[in-house]
Amino acid sequence: MGKPNRVLMALRGLILGLGCAAVILPFVAVVSTSLATQQEVTANGGFVFWVREPTLASYQAILSGGVVTRALAVSILITAVGSLLSLVCTAALAYALSRPGSLGSRPILLAVLFTMLFSPGMIPMYLVVKQLGLLDNLLALVLPVLINAFNVIVMREFFLDIPAELTESARIDGANDLTILARIVLPLSKAVIAVIGLFYAVGYWNAFFSALLYISSPEKWPLQLVLRTYVVNETPMGVDDVGSGSDSLPPQLSIQMAILVISIVPILLVYPFLQKHFTKGLMIGAVKG
């Protein structure tokens, strides 16, 4: 296919290289600074790009009780419970909608699809959550976003592609829909379930605005709100905000970066898996009206 133009190739490499550096270098600096001691932070006038004497003091301080530890527990709870509930409800709904001609499936499908076109608005949403008595309740971070229409559609498409011979022969053997879903459909859909579960999990982990809107007590804050307060707004952490033990705190900047690292690490842990599947898993789903 023609001769590669050297200047073009070099330019291409340069652009892609710069792009990758723009993503990687901040991470290196953030991790590095989170491991730095007060002397190193002072010597560098702030950021430590490459730490020489790494210490885990910042992590010890924020993980041995206090604001961050509590927020981490809240975030883990919301993410675990939320993703599980979301997956169960999404899979059940998607299965019910994947049996063509069943009672009510057409109007329900249209009702689900319509939610993608129109979002009801912040104020009415807030008032509904308030009326349900969910303000300052962690359930407010889960229930309103329990079902994502797009995920339902993707999963339904996946279920529709399962050969009918498999499900129908089980039906002839006397299996009901619940058995078919649990024994045949779900085991055949592990990949799509994993991907959609991870998408829900990332969504719950990253949720910031719903927490800002609905959660007022600081002891119920998830990690993203703590990040906003102590890292984005740079409210200094006091001795009381971290676990008991020491009178002197590690440098504020290191503490901030350690909070940042703690909130990024779970995403990085699931990322390879997500990346392996999202193109495969999600490209098969298309919106069908």
Add this chain to the structure above:
Amino acid sequence: MSRLAERPLPASRERPPAPRAPVRRSVKPLARWRRDRLLLLLAAPGVVVVLLFHYVPLLGNVIAFKGYQPFLTIAESPWVGWDNFRVIFSGDPVFVNALTNTLIITLIQVLFVFPLPLALALLLNEVISERLKRTVQSILYMPHFLSWVIVVAIFQQVLGNAGMINAFLRAQDLETFSIIGVPELFKVLITSQVIWKDTGWGTIIFLAAISRVDTSQYEAAAMDGAGAVRRMWHVTLPAIRSVFILLLILRLGDALTVGFEQIILQQGAVGATASEVLDTYVYNHGIVGGNWGQAAAVGLTKGVISVLLVLGANKLAHMFGERGVYQK
């Protein structure tokens, strides 16, 4: 509040005619009920959530026509007709400022952000080594999965006055610069954050479309003497046109929605004049300020216009012979 555009959608899909579950023949209602009640039971939790958190709030938009006060219920609040909408049409400077900022940011992002994933996808497509390509993709997709709080925090740490780059410049006795916390540069800042976070992710859908192009077309074009640029122009670009149009339609539907979380996080540093957009207006005016009815009126108008924009853009796409988001 997650939107359709959040994840890439393929514009079209060809599937071999797979054997699907047979359509259940319609029988008498009672027999149908007996047969399908388990399915309805399975659907029930999801349906309840959708009704409760999509359709009930949709109806709750009536408060846009009411003089709502927190100590009254919606039903008890008096009707005020179109009073709450007056803020939109009376040229209220705070609202006009929010609308102007929203439109400017949308314009900037459609012009400078929207085409970038396509350009990056074309670049990536030319990388011959499959392994190198995959590594670069893995790195560039990553920021998409970080929350806005994290992205904003990272930007502050890198570009802030006490940030990484300024610390480096200071150490070299060079002039420092400030972009964080400068109202005039706020739109540049949030645009660069969007670019950093989502350009890589945006390439997925274009790469998928490009990968569907029959390679023999490239060979034929090369035989006919087309160089790399002409092959891109005549083979690659036509193949991804419908995806491009689909995404443009979705983006237009979001014309009035610009980075809410992103902006609310950074509003304190630059003030409302530079940063207020429609969504933050609804939040600040309604939930913080207590003008529930007016804020709901603005939110409702915004929602209706957004739907009209999607429908209109879709119609336009049909007129030009494209598939659009949905078909009639």
